[in-house]
Amino acid sequence: MSVEIxxxxxxxxxxxxxxxxxxxxxxxxHKMRELxxxxxxLDTTKLAVLSACNIADEFLRLxxxxxxxxxxxEDETI
Amino acid sequence: MSVEIxxxxxxxxxxxxxxxxxxxxxxxxHKMRELxxxxxxLDTTKLAVLSACNIADEFLRLxxxxxxxxxxxEDETI
Numbered sequence: 001m002s003v004e005i006x007x008x009x010x011x012x013x014x015x016x017x018x019x020x021x022x023x024x025x026x027x028x029x030h031k032m033r034e035l036x037x038x039x040x041x042l043d044t045t046k047l048a049v050l051s052a053c054n055i056a057d058e059f060l061r062l063x064x065x066x067x068x069x070x071x072x073x074e075d076e077t078i
Numbered sequence: 079m080s081v082e083i084x085x086x087x088x089x090x091x092x093x094x095x096x097x098x099x100x101x102x103x104x105x106x107x108h109k110m111r112e113l114x115x116x117x118x119x120l121d122t123t124k125l126a127v128l129s130a131c132n133i134a135d136e137f138l139r140l141x142x143x144x145x146x147x148x149x150x151x152e153d154e155t156i
Contacts, residue, residue, distance in 0.1 A: 053103065
């Protein structure tokens with residue numbers, strides 16, 4: 001299968017289900033369009049790098065929340 | 079402050095603490111270098127888009143795990 005991100009088609013080779021891969025592509029596509037609107041002068045590479053940073057930022061914050069929640073659950077069940 | 083990602087310097091304007099922003103940049107930088115090693119022919123834009131997809135994939139999986147754990151905790155405490 002292939003997905004479209006910021007007007008470019010990308011072939012996807014993944015064991016993940018197609019709906020998940022479309023959700024992934026859609027998240028990146030939206031982030032790039034959102035950043036492009038706020039920063040019309042950025043070239044596509046920088047847009048993509050900043051989108052990656054934006055998503056990595058959310059990922060690391062969620063990871064911290066997840067770990068905290070996990071510790072709480074472990075404390076409760078021990 | 080600025081961070082370096084895949085040999086390019088990016089100015090960062092963020093309220094987040096500098097250590098967190100460096101961790102974000104490091105995650106993206108590592109992902110791009112890892113993908114570049116596996117796919118030496120990819121240009122920087124595609125590398126950055128695929129890195130964003132990779133991180134978005136991990137983010138969405140973690141989000142699902144987080145939501146499931148959250149439901150478990152809510153069921154326990156009600």
